[in-house]
Amino acid sequence: xxxxxxxxxxxxxxxxxxxxxxxxxxxxxxxxxxxxxxxxxxxxxxxxxxxxxxxxxxxxxxxxxxxxxxxxxxxxxxxxxxxxxxxxxxxxxxxxxxxxxxxxxxxxxxxxxxxxxxxxxxxxxxxxxxxxxxxxxxxxxxxxxxxxxxxxxxxxxxxxxxxxxxxxxxxxxxxxxxxxxxxxxxxxxxxxxxxxxxxxxxxxxxxxxxxxxxxxxxxxxxxxxxxxxxxxxxxxxxxxxxxxxxxxxxxxxxxxxxxxxxxxxxxxxxxxxxxxxxxxxxxxxxxxxxxxxxxxxxxxxxxxxxxxxxxxxxxxxxxxxxxxxxxxxxxxxxxxxxxxxxxxxxxxxxxxxxxxxxxxxxxxxxxxxxxxxxxxxxxxxxxxxxxxxxxxxxxxx
Amino acid sequence: xxxxxxxxxxxxxxxxxxxxxxxxxxxxxxxxxxxxxxxxxxxxxxxxxxxxxxxxxxxxxxxxxxxxxxxxxxxxxxxxxxxxxxxxxxxxxxxxxxxxxxxxxxxxxxxxxxxxxxxxxxxxxxx
Numbered sequence: 001x002x003x004x005x006x007x008x009x010x011x012x013x014x015x016x017x018x019x020x021x022x023x024x025x026x027x028x029x030x031x032x033x034x035x036x037x038x039x040x041x042x043x044x045x046x047x048x049x050x051x052x053x054x055x056x057x058x059x060x061x062x063x064x065x066x067x068x069x070x071x072x073x074x075x076x077x078x079x080x081x082x083x084x085x086x087x088x089x090x091x092x093x094x095x096x097x098x099x100x101x102x103x104x105x106x107x108x109x110x111x112x113x114x115x116x117x118x119x120x121x122x123x124x125x126x127x128x129x130x131x132x133x134x135x136x137x138x139x140x141x142x143x144x145x146x147x148x149x150x151x152x153x154x155x156x157x158x159x160x161x162x163x164x165x166x167x168x169x170x171x172x173x174x175x176x177x178x179x180x181x182x183x184x185x186x187x188x189x190x191x192x193x194x195x196x197x198x199x200x201x202x203x204x205x206x207x208x209x210x211x212x213x214x215x216x217x218x219x220x221x222x223x224x225x226x227x228x229x230x231x232x233x234x235x236x237x238x239x240x241x242x243x244x245x246x247x248x249x250x251x252x253x254x255x256x257x258x259x260x261x262x263x264x265x266x267x268x269x270x271x272x273x274x275x276x277x278x279x280x281x282x283x284x285x286x287x288x289x290x291x292x293x294x295x296x297x298x299x300x301x302x303x304x305x306x307x308x309x310x311x312x313x314x315x316x317x318x319x320x321x322x323x324x325x326x327x328x329x330x331x332x333x334x335x336x337x338x339x340x341x342x343x344x345x346x347x348x349x350x351x352x353x354x355x356x357x358x359x360x361x362x363x364x365x366x367x368x369x370x371x372x373x374x375x376x377x378x379x380x381x382x383x384x385x386x387x388x389x390x391x392x393x394x395x396x397x
Numbered sequence: 398x399x400x401x402x403x404x405x406x407x408x409x410x411x412x413x414x415x416x417x418x419x420x421x422x423x424x425x426x427x428x429x430x431x432x433x434x435x436x437x438x439x440x441x442x443x444x445x446x447x448x449x450x451x452x453x454x455x456x457x458x459x460x461x462x463x464x465x466x467x468x469x470x471x472x473x474x475x476x477x478x479x480x481x482x483x484x485x486x487x488x489x490x491x492x493x494x495x496x497x498x499x500x501x502x503x504x505x506x507x508x509x510x511x512x513x514x515x516x517x518x519x520x521x522x523x524x
Contacts, residue, residue: 179500179501180408180411180500182500182501183408183411183500183501183502184408184410184411184414185501186501186502187410187411187414187415187418187501187502188410188414190414190418190504191414191417191418191421194418194421198421219501223499223501258452261454262454
């Protein structure tokens with residue numbers, strides 16, 4: 001029995017004492033089984049679980065110490081109280097060393113027995129409650145761990161999906177930017193080869209032709225890289241590097257140069273000199289700023305303004321502000337912009353995942369993301385990044 | 398009579414060098430660097446085959462293709478692109494395109510495509 005009525009076993013070869021104790025314990029409200037035989041007590045212990053065993057020490061054949069030993073083998077949580085008419089200090093110490101809960105000398109006062117049994121029952125009850133609590137705690141922890149694991153898995157999937165979408169949008173730009181100069185190198189080297197092949201044999205002709213072939217080989221390698229970028233979808237574990245946030249901003253804006261040029265957008269970069277280097281995930285932060293700056297470009301009209309600035313927030317944080325003078329976000333929309341699948345863009349342009357994933361990444365790296373906007377005036381995103389994302393633990397996966 | 402090829406690409410160095418290389422292979426080549434010039438040339442001195450860059454500032458490659466096809470539907474157009482055909486852009490590829498070739502260009506492949514395009518142009522002209 002657990003938590004309900006406590007179950008007591010009374011073992012004493014003096015029938016009168018055993019019956020007396022049985023009567024008293026029953027009156028206390030316990031469920032009581034009494035026996036005069038130590039052998040029978042062992043049998044009862046095999047078949048039942050008692051909370052407390054009250055046993056005489058000196059008995060024929062099977063004595064109190066044997067009962068104590070067997071009881072603890074079978075039921076480690078059960079408390080055993082020794083009673084004896086031949087109490088000595090040695091026997092008391094011996095019984096306590098063997099794990100008895102208490103030692104009562106005969107003749108005993110019934111109140112003393114009541115008190116000791118009550119304490120033993122309380123102790124067993126607490127032990128059982130504790131075990132139940134530990135079990136509950138452990139299963140709760142397991143459930144939370146599992147749920148958090150699932151969330152991270154889902155987020156990783158969403159990030160991967162959004163990465164593909166963003167890369168899909170920009171793959172054309174990347175291919176264009178790399179392939180055009182590559183195509184020029186290819187043509188120039190090609191023309192050199194044409195001219196060389198038409199010219200008479202000279203001292204260096206074969207050498208030059210070999211060198212040109214080496215150029216063609218490198219052009220082909222670059223072309224392969226371009227194609228890899230087109231199919232590129234990196235996994236999203238946090239990978240910590242040390243870098244300058246200004247470099248990321250420059251890199252991202254170069255990536256978006258064609259769009260900026262086509263929309264005739266004025267891009268202002270106010271990058272703080274001597275900005276502390278950050279320990280964070282470079283690839284993920286590139287994605288964050290690519291997404292926010294791309295949104296700013298989408299938000300402004302042709303000829304609009306996008307201003308990106310970096311600064312020190314405090315000793316642990318740097319901040320990046322991305323400001324546009326575009327159409328702004330209404331108060332109602334502003335409440336939802338970080339929610340997944342919320343978009344104000346046309347279906348073909350936006351998946352509605354960009355900002356929610358951006359938010360997730362920034363939070364995951366121990367940072368913050370804030371937004372201020374006014375309809376028809378423009379929007380400012382402020383991204384705060386810890387200089388050491390590893391120290392901003394708890395947030396970092 | 399040699400095949401008349403018009404190269405349209407805002408990357409001057411690319412277009413001019415490719416033009417020179419095709420000229421060495423006995424093509425009658427002209428290179429222009431603006432979409433508008435491509436249309437003017439198609440009207441004043443129609444080519445047999447146009448090598449057309451897709452992404453250009455201003456009216457863009459697809460508009461040029463449509464206009465050239467309106468001027469003379471038998472002029473064949475080969476698209477110069479950095480990406481595989483299916484991923485050219487999100488836009489729908491207009492009809493009338495003869496073929497495409499990936500940049501950087503493989504000269505042997507380009508010659509085959511220009512010759513095939515010219516052959517088709519000759520067949521259309523005489524049918």
